[in-house]
Amino acid sequence: xxxxxxxxxxxxxxxxxxxxxxxxxxxxxxxxxxxxxxxxxxxxxxxxxxxxxxxxxxxxxxxxxxxxxxxxxxxxxxxxxxxxxxxxxxxxxxxxxxxxxxxxxxxxxxxxxxxxxxxxxxxxxxxxxxxxxxxxxxxxxxxxxxxxxxxxxxxxxxxxxxxxxxxxxxxxxxxxxxxxxxxxxxxxxxxxxxxxxxxxxxxxxxxxxxxxxxxxxxxxxxxxxxxxxxxxxxxxxxxxxxxxxxxxxxxxxxxxxxxxxxxxxxxxxxxxxxxxxxxxxxxxxxxxxxxxxxxxxxxxxxxxxxxxxxxxxxxxxxxxxxxxxxxxxxxxxxxxxxxxxxxxxxxxxxxxxxxxxxxxxxxxxxxxxxxxxxxxxxxxxxxxxxxxxxxxxxxxxxxxx
Numbered sequence: 323x324x325x326x327x328x329x330x331x332x333x334x335x336x337x338x339x340x341x342x343x344x345x346x347x348x349x350x351x352x353x354x355x356x357x358x359x360x361x362x363x364x365x366x367x368x369x370x371x372x373x374x375x376x377x378x379x380x381x382x383x384x385x386x387x388x389x390x391x392x393x394x395x396x397x398x399x400x401x402x403x404x405x406x407x408x409x410x411x412x413x414x415x416x417x418x419x420x421x422x423x424x425x426x427x428x429x430x431x432x433x434x435x436x437x438x439x440x441x442x443x444x445x446x447x448x449x450x451x452x453x454x455x456x457x458x459x460x461x462x463x464x465x466x467x468x469x470x471x472x473x474x475x476x477x478x479x480x481x482x483x484x485x486x487x488x489x490x491x492x493x494x495x496x497x498x499x500x501x502x503x504x505x506x507x508x509x510x511x512x513x514x515x516x517x518x519x520x521x522x523x524x525x526x527x528x529x530x531x532x533x534x535x536x537x538x539x540x541x542x543x544x545x546x547x548x549x550x551x552x553x554x555x556x557x558x559x560x561x562x563x564x565x566x567x568x569x570x571x572x573x574x575x576x577x578x579x580x581x582x583x584x585x586x587x588x589x590x591x592x593x594x595x596x597x598x599x600x601x602x603x604x605x606x607x608x609x610x611x612x613x614x615x616x617x618x619x620x621x622x623x624x625x626x627x628x629x630x631x632x633x634x635x636x637x638x639x640x641x642x643x644x645x646x647x648x649x650x651x652x653x654x655x656x657x658x659x660x661x662x663x664x665x666x667x668x669x670x671x672x673x674x675x676x677x678x679x680x681x682x683x684x685x686x687x688x689x690x691x692x693x694x695x696x697x698x699x700x701x702x703x704x705x706x707x708x709x710x711x712x713x714x715x716x717x718x719x720x721x722x723x
């Protein structure tokens with residue numbers, strides 16, 4: 323294992339030496355979860371006309387008198403061309419939500435504040451509570467034609483899809499999703515459906531990582547289990563690195579006699595950017611790369627694997643796809659004193675409660691798989707000479723996927 327670095331330096335080295343995935347042309351309906359690689363601009367004003375915000379009547383506010391009575395001169399359904407009130411006073415258009423407000427009207431009153439007198443007349447219940455501009459979504463009040471609505475690097479979700487569709491984008495330039503291989507290691511691991519011997523355990527880290535990646539719409543393309551055999555590991559890793567953008571390995575990376583993975587990567591000619599971070603859990607984490615492939619080596623204990631996947635791998639995947647706009651994590655306050663170290667960063671599982679209060683859910687050790695269920699995510703405790711943090715201290719909250 324190389325000399326230990328801190329988590330911030332590990333993140334910096336990953337992002338500095340990360341591949342950039344190419345852009346592809348993608349149909350809009352398949353763009354969700356991808357990163358935008360072009361700006362999206364308004365092809366016309368938002369909204370493109372004075373739009374009614376309510377079902378009711380479009381009137382001229384200046385026409386309101388003590389009687390509050392208006393003649394219903396025209397109908398203005400949604401999807402119809404603009405109607406006109408004309409020059410006669412105290413006339414209105416019966417209008418639907420989303421319809422074009424007549425240009426010679428300046429106020430919309432909703433049905434609820436009127437009463438219908440007959441087929442051709444309505445009356446305002448209260449004549450004092452209506453002004454020009456009421457319930458009209460004004461032309462170009464949101465954005466003007468040609469303005470940028472979505473920037474390059476935006477993660478595309480439902481709202482972004484709707485905006486692009488409104489601007490006529492049937493296709494978008496987006497990042498190619500990475501081809502990801504997940505590798506588990508170790509002779510002690512057996513298939514899920516197997517009956518393990520007393521000295522064996524069922525594989526779970528690989529399917530756990532894939533489940534988290536599926537939550538962000540980046541499922542793995544390939545799964546491989548490597549035995550504790552150096553030559554087999556080297557041969558199969560060479561094939562995975564050749565055919566995938568990202569390889570995520572769980573286990574076989576520490577200092578045991580059968581931890582062959584780092585040596586195999588070195589022999590394959592990959593560049594090691596770091597191997598070992600001053601953190602708990604997950605100290606043996608490493609990052610190697612070769613042209614076209616990024617290799618993350620994660621410790622095999624479940625909590626270490628899960629923490630390193632969330633803190634390093636997932637942010638790197640979005641960075642490789644070109645994400646530039648990352649929101650600040652929400653903060654939580656710990657509700658009791660928590661232990662820390664003066665030399666290592668601690669990633670502490672927590673349960674998030676009401677009012678952003680958080681209770682620590684420390685695992686017995688990084689192999690404590692079941693205890694993870696009691697947490698919603700984790701916080702990062704930097705080293706401190708005091709070796710603890712007091713109740714009420716705020717930290718960024720990182721949720722589990």
